[in-house]
Amino acid sequence: MPDDPPSAIGNLADLEEGQIALSRYLVQRDGGLYLALSRLEATADLLDFVNRVIAMGLYFRELDYARLVSLLYDAPASRDDPTRTAADEVFLAVDIAKFRPERRSLYKEFRVDRGEAVYLFEPVYLEATAAHGPDGQGSDQPLVSGRSAAPETRTVLDFDEFIANAWAKGVRFGIDVAMVREGFELDKPERRVVARSRPFVRGKDAEIIEQAPGLHRNNAPRRLLGDRVDLRQFETRYPQVAAGIRLVKKTPRTLGVDGRDVSGAELPAPLPKDFELARLAGPGTRVSHEKDGEYLLASVSGFLNIDRRTNQFSVADKIVSHEGVSARTTGDLLLTGEVYEQHGEIQEKRVVTCRSITAFADVFGNIVSTGGVVWLKHNLVGGGASNDDGDIVVEGLASGATLIAPHGCVKLKRADNCVIVAREVVVERATQCTILADQLHADLSEGCAVAGKTIHVRMARCRREVDNVFLVQVPDLSGDDAQVVALQQHCAAQEKVLGSHRARIDALRGEKDVVSYLALAGKLRGREASLSSEQQAGWRRLSALVAPILRTLSQLGEEVRELEAEASASGVELEEALAAREQACRAIACTIDRVDGETRIHALLVRRADTPLTDLPGKELKLRLRNPDAASKKLFAGSAGSFSWTYQTPPRRPA
Incomplete structure (x- = not known):
């Protein structure tokens, strides 16, 4: 096989059989083929071109396999990105060449199972005429290793040809380049895993994080004084919360990373579960959108209840x-x-x-x-x-x-x-x-x-x-009657004492000197009369004469007021006793x-x-x-x- 096989790239105007014209997003330079990212409208366009190359019996020479896989199966930068320039060209391969039939026959089928592609590596041979044809391209007759009488020579597999063969046989992703190259050097048959699918990475479901302590019931025995516990009662069964307190915070879901099968087919990661926090907001709660996240708040003070069937939070003034x-x-x-x-x-x-x-x-x-x-x-x-x-x-x-x-x-x-x-x-x-x-x-x-x-x-x-x-x-009623009788006798005694005090007061107030003093004192207080100097001396003598009587009247008046208050209270007590007696007998x-x-x-x-x-x-x-x-x-x-x-x-x- 010549070191530099002829290029299979032709011009669209004079395209010959077995040649391929480059798409507008591919540029051929002295250093090889480059992909102009700014011209690539969709990844599917590049995939379609690669499929056409392989279907025409061609292959990419000195292919940057990792770059090709990245361009096809990783998200390339958008062609509409304003930061793109003409220099945004990436190397793809040195050239496109013909994959000769005698070389294609050296490559075997793949066994694909459970996301892995297995290939049997063994020494390979080419007939001498196929290896060194007079035109440098080998004989036109279809020669298969071991079936021709012509002498055979040991040859080696080519990585670019291997990639083309794998692509044609449906293995288009996850090829282990180092493993393939090691397989080329083996002197005895050996099966090796040459390609593995990339499993998807699961995302994370949206979840809630508790913000307030004690949202759940505590089933520990209730603690009493002296480090004792009551085994008949639990510590907390019905939590209470205050208005405005943060109950839980929603953590948004995190999307997973899609995987890729060895065939290039996408292995989509399952969509993580999500929920609307508003669906968890029952009576007495509300959703608050804040800078650091989405929270469920208690809108009233009361008892917190979490419905186990619907996971709905509610706060009420009653326990359910x-x-x-x-x-x-x-x-x-x-x-x-x-x-x-x-x-x-x-x-x-x-x-x-x-x-x-x-x-x-x-x-x-x-x-x-x-x-x-x-x-x-x-x-x-x-x-x-x-x-x-x-x-x-x-x-x-x-x-x-x-x-x-x-x-x-x-x-x-x-x-x-x-x-x-x-x-x-x-x-x-x-x-x-x-x-x-x-x-x-x-x-x-x-x-x-x-x-x-x-x-x-x-x-x-x-x-x-x-x-x-x-x-x-x-x-x-014997006790009630006795109480009534005692109260009646007590009231009668009080009335008797009051009568005696009132009679004595009347007698003292009726004395001649006291009557004169009280009459003149009333006129003086009302400024209805005035005294001369001689009359003032007589007034002083009269005042001194009746002073002991006036003190006695004052004392008697105070005692009468006290007795009247006691008599009034006794009268009320008597009425209450009579009413209680009537009430006890009623209905x-x-x-x-x-x-x-x-x-x-x-x-x-x-x-x-x-x-x-x-x-x-x-x-x-x-x-x-x-x-x-x-x-x-x-x-x-x-x-x-x-x-x-x-x-x-x-x-x-x-x-």
């Missing part, structure tokens, strides 16, 4: 929970918010301390409210609900539960075997319940023990041979519209010396109500009919 209350999820809860919504079950032995709460699922644990409303949309089973200063409403079934609302109303649809203590109880159906209330309104009472001041039951019937017991609480009544089973009704005298019924545990309260003492007065006992009774206030004991 969907996970329930259990030893695994929350432990016991001590909540500071005004409103709490629980959509999951409150499991057995769990305690929720809060103000207003709405439970949408079953409650098996205990709810302790300090005020507001306890609203149970479903059932209360085996647990309890208490409200220090508010109402309790159970829309489902209350069974085996304890409900306490000393200053509020307990409303139930159905209660079975419950202990209910409240100011007022309204129940549609109560079965074997123990109820203590100032007012009770029940549609149906079955085998219940009830104590109250105002009792109204539409129907009372027994339950499995357990009768109804109704105790109408009547006040013990005491019991009405059973229909009795349909064993029913007992007693008037229970509530003595102040006795332990208050509200202080008795549930079992003791039930026993106390079902076993009235001697102080009780039977009003009714029977299994049919109706009953109506109103307490009449007894007359006061005279003082």
Whole structure:
């Protein structure tokens, strides 16, 4: 093979067979072929030219393979770049020459698998006539190594020819130049990986970075004083945030880098995931575009909630929970918010301390409210609900539960075997319940023990041979009457002392000298009279005479004012005692519209010396109500009919 094969580049005007005309963006100079970047409109144009060269049986001589790959598969500078000049020409190859058939036959196929191209290197031979033809171009007959009788000579493969052969066979990217050149020198057959694809580099998904501490719930046990811990409670379950605080920051996605297959085909990197921060902004939050990034802010102060299904952030003045209350999820809860919504079950032995709460699922644990409303949309089973200063409403079934609302109303649809203590109880159906209330309104009472001041039951019937017991609480007025009598006697004594003081004052003011002194003193103060020098001496004698009496009048006047104030306070206290007595006796009544089973009704005298019924545990309260003492007065006992009774206030004991 000659050192410098003839050029296959021709002029378009007199182009011969086997020659190729250069495209407008290729320039031939003494040093070789150059690519004018300013003329190259698209990379596809250069790729099309290279394909035409190879398809015509030509190849690039002394090709800058790395430059060609970079021009074809890396993004070249734009031809419209104003900084481009005529000097922006890059070397491509020395020339374009014909790839002779006898030389092409020396090159084998590639095995392409899993992004790698493998080639079998082995010693190659050319027939002598093909290696040194008389015209320097070899014989015209197709000669194949090992098939001709002509003598063979050892030859070597050419890198430029190898590139042309690889291109024709579909291997156009990632050729390892050093590996190929080493393969040319091998003396025995050996397969080597000569080209590798360039894998794509994955980008980075857009993500959020937390900005405020404590956005997530802390499931560590709550720490107490003295380095102790409460294993029943978690440290933080419902984080609170202030208005304007940065919650999270969005980190934009980073695009990946596309790869390239050995065939030159693009291996696109997967598009990283992105999201709109506005889609994460729920009620009480807003998106803020700032110089250093995009932030999600809390627009109001309140409790932060992150929806696990939608990842939406929201801030509200109430706590909303969907996970329930259990030893695994929350432990016991001590909540500071005004409103709490629980959509999951409150499991057995769990305690929720809060103000207003709405439970949408079953409650098996205990709810302790300090005020507001306890609203149970479903059932209360085996647990309890208490409200220090508010109402309790159970829309489902209350069974085996304890409900306490000393200053509020307990409303139930159905209660079975419950202990209910409240100011007022309204129940549609109560079965074997123990109820203590100032007012009770029940549609149906079955085998219940009830104590109250105002009792109204539409129907009372027994339950499995357990009768109804109704105790109408009547006040013990003996103490009130004694207090009223004592206050009346005290007021009478004060009036008697006041009368004595007033009589003495009148007597002293009626003395002749005092009358004269007071009359003249009034005229002098009003400037209705004036005294001569002789009269002034008499005035001084009169003043000295009545001075002791005037001091006594002053003391008596002060005592009278004090006694009048005490008498007024005693009178108010007496009126309050009388009003309290009347209030204690007011609205005491019991009405059973229909009795349909064993029913007992007693008037229970509530003595102040006795332990208050509200202080008795549930079992003791039930026993106390079902076993009235001697102080009780039977009003009714029977299994049919109706009953109506109103307490009449007894007359006061005279003082």
